[in-house]
Amino acid sequence: MSVVWSVGETRSKHQAARRGLSPSDMFSLAVTSHHLWSSCCQQIRCYMATVVSGSKTSRLVRERLKLQVEEMRGHFSGFRPGLVVLQVGDRDDSNLYISSKLRAAAEIGIEAKHLRLPNTTTQEEVLQHILSINENPLVHGLIVQLPLDSVTSIDSELITNAVCPEKDVDGLSCINAGKLSRGDLDHCFIPCTPSGCMELIRQTGVSVGGKHAVVIGRSKIVGAPMHDLLLWNHATVTTCHSKTLDLPEQVGRADILVVGAGRAEMVRGEWLKEGVVVIDCGINHIADETKASGKRVVGDVHYASANQRAGFITPVPGGVGPMTVAMLMENTVQSAQHFVMKDQPRK
Amino acid sequence: MSVVWSVGETRSKHQAARRGLSPSDMFSLAVTSHHLWSSCCQQIRCYMATVVSGSKTSRLVRERLKLQVEEMRGHFSGFRPGLVVLQVGDRDDSNLYISSKLRAAAEIGIEAKHLRLPNTTTQEEVLQHILSINENPLVHGLIVQLPLDSVTSIDSELITNAVCPEKDVDGLSCINAGKLSRGDLDHCFIPCTPSGCMELIRQTGVSVGGKHAVVIGRSKIVGAPMHDLLLWNHATVTTCHSKTLDLPEQVGRADILVVGAGRAEMVRGEWLKEGVVVIDCGINHIADETKASGKRVVGDVHYASANQRAGFITPVPGGVGPMTVAMLMENTVQSAQHFVMKDQPRK
Numbered sequence: 154m155s156v157v158w159s160v161g162e163t164r165s166k167h168q169a170a171r172r173g174l175s176p177s178d179m180f181s182l183a184v185t186s187h188h189l190w191s192s193c194c195q196q197i198r199c200y201m202a203t204v205v206s207g208s209k210t211s212r213l214v215r216e217r218l219k220l221q222v223e224e225m226r227g228h229f230s231g232f233r234p235g236l237v238v239l240q241v242g243d244r245d246d247s248n249l250y251i252s253s254k255l256r257a258a259a260e261i262g263i264e265a266k267h268l269r270l271p272n273t274t275t276q277e278e279v280l281q282h283i284l285s286i287n288e289n290p291l292v293h294g295l296i297v298q299l300p301l302d303s304v305t306s307i308d309s310e311l312i313t314n315a316v317c318p319e320k321d322v323d324g325l326s327c328i329n330a331g332k333l334s335r336g337d338l339d340h341c342f343i344p345c346t347p348s349g350c351m352e353l354i355r356q357t358g359v360s361v362g363g364k365h366a367v368v369i370g371r372s373k374i375v376g377a378p379m380h381d382l383l384l385w386n387h388a389t390v391t392t393c394h395s396k397t398l399d400l401p402e403q404v405g406r407a408d409i410l411v412v413g414a415g416r417a418e419m420v421r422g423e424w425l426k427e428g429v430v431v432i433d434c435g436i437n438h439i440a441d442e443t444k445a446s447g448k449r450v451v452g453d454v455h456y457a458s459a460n461q462r463a464g465f466i467t468p469v470p471g472g473v474g475p476m477t478v479a480m481l482m483e484n485t486v487q488s489a490q491h492f493v494m495k496d497q498p499r500k
Numbered sequence: 501m502s503v504v505w506s507v508g509e510t511r512s513k514h515q516a517a518r519r520g521l522s523p524s525d526m527f528s529l530a531v532t533s534h535h536l537w538s539s540c541c542q543q544i545r546c547y548m549a550t551v552v553s554g555s556k557t558s559r560l561v562r563e564r565l566k567l568q569v570e571e572m573r574g575h576f577s578g579f580r581p582g583l584v585v586l587q588v589g590d591r592d593d594s595n596l597y598i599s600s601k602l603r604a605a606a607e608i609g610i611e612a613k614h615l616r617l618p619n620t621t622t623q624e625e626v627l628q629h630i631l632s633i634n635e636n637p638l639v640h641g642l643i644v645q646l647p648l649d650s651v652t653s654i655d656s657e658l659i660t661n662a663v664c665p666e667k668d669v670d671g672l673s674c675i676n677a678g679k680l681s682r683g684d685l686d687h688c689f690i691p692c693t694p695s696g697c698m699e700l701i702r703q704t705g706v707s708v709g710g711k712h713a714v715v716i717g718r719s720k721i722v723g724a725p726m727h728d729l730l731l732w733n734h735a736t737v738t739t740c741h742s743k744t745l746d747l748p749e750q751v752g753r754a755d756i757l758v759v760g761a762g763r764a765e766m767v768r769g770e771w772l773k774e775g776v777v778v779i780d781c782g783i784n785h786i787a788d789e790t791k792a793s794g795k796r797v798v799g800d801v802h803y804a805s806a807n808q809r810a811g812f813i814t815p816v817p818g819g820v821g822p823m824t825v826a827m828l829m830e831n832t833v834q835s836a837q838h839f840v841m842k843d844q845p846r847k
Contacts, residue, residue: 326678327679330678330679330681330682332674334678334680335724362743365750371731377683381681389738389739389740389746389750390739394734396734396735397736398710399712399736403736
């Protein structure tokens, strides 16, 4: 049975203001309130978690970035942030992700170029392209779409680390990871998915400092940097993974739970502490005969049961997914601003 | 009141063998058994934790390294691993630490050079020294003794990151931290204190995988890399710090506890789960009128009370401290081996 939860904190007006969001924006657009009251026996009030919409939040982020780019163009005639998406091969999923990045860039005013190399490209050739883009002053962000789809042997780690740290808007190079993991958040790019998760957590108004956060997963693009971000925002952080023996117990202690496990509906509502903030990074396809396609997308959290215990929850789809692209755009605009500032003569 | 604990695991013979320790070595030398039985009221058997001696373990490590260096010299006539300790200024504590490093190096057969620069040295001059040492093929390890004692303004972060990653035997550069934090343990240098802590944990025979490890502290040299090491050895890891609200509760869940908080006797025995492995990285001076010096050294753990609940505990002094120097030597010898292997012609 679902039970009453209460949000004991006010949303952070300061953070909202810094990001150009008014409180009413935040409430009416970013957070879709689903307080469905029902009259249960014994007068127990039951309602469901507040849904934190990534679709709406990402739209707000993109709108803010569009204004920032317009402002930059006003100050520096004709200036546009430049992004290159380097792809090797022709994977269908990569093509899909890339087109959504290019669409978002175009909408914001970022000059994005898709550099598609054939799957016969050698490691040396990819490196040459990266070094040339590193040197190009019109490009402020460079991402290499992974996985590489190549018939030659290419070391992805080497390629990722060839991107110069100042243009590594995916935040996946060792240097960026090193800075993030040691708390130097002001001098690194934060990987886009965890950065989007933090933005969604901020939207709930629940402060992170002093909270017990649990992260499931330790991947380079989600779990590990998410741990770092929560830690350096002063949460007490527990990282769980495939070798964790008592996952339900660990999850049950979380005030904030971020799941990047890659296993469909693994986290059950019964495991959760009442009122927890649940951020679900999973994108899994499961069979569903009621759909024309015969399948549907679900997260790593069992939404229907989690929804009845969580304070806040992200849906799948429409939660973390759209935030990833928005935060890539944010990193690119930040990088462009940094390059512009650097080029200005000192007063 | 103290209670019975039991060690439910056998010590890792495989790991011991890999490190050149026989099981009897491990038992008789590395772990000093202090099973002090007492007959309490109500027939409750009481005994104390097994003390994990860093002094003894570090001696074993240094003896092993000495043999490795002799072997290398046999294979490559006259070859010796080379280490440079760069110091700016003349801090008393730094002088003390450096002399213990130089002593250990001399004992093992490492050619160690102490490069002492005056406190008037500029950042540019320090960088020039580092770049020159980076290029010197006779040097395999370079450490910059921190904190820098300089009258000029020097950016320690910049200096630390100027050391080339292949010679960064302190493991403090961003690149090494990035690799460690993302699980690439085979291609980085692990900072010496956490590396020493892992060695002491191995000595207990308690396996790390699947255990709940709690780390107190998130510094670059202890807490943060300790988290990474435990995580990538497959523990479920919680990091606590100054903003943690429920420290006793978090500590009470630990199977393995590593404390690098810098606060004298902060962790109390009452907080601990029975049988926990306690690794204490603290070095604090407190007043003690019974001593001629008027003070004594204690750790971050209240030893007398923790000793009655822990399964294993490191003493202070004689615990983690001596391991730090031993692991610096280990990194230097590993680095030299790597350089030697690289220089060998391919068969």
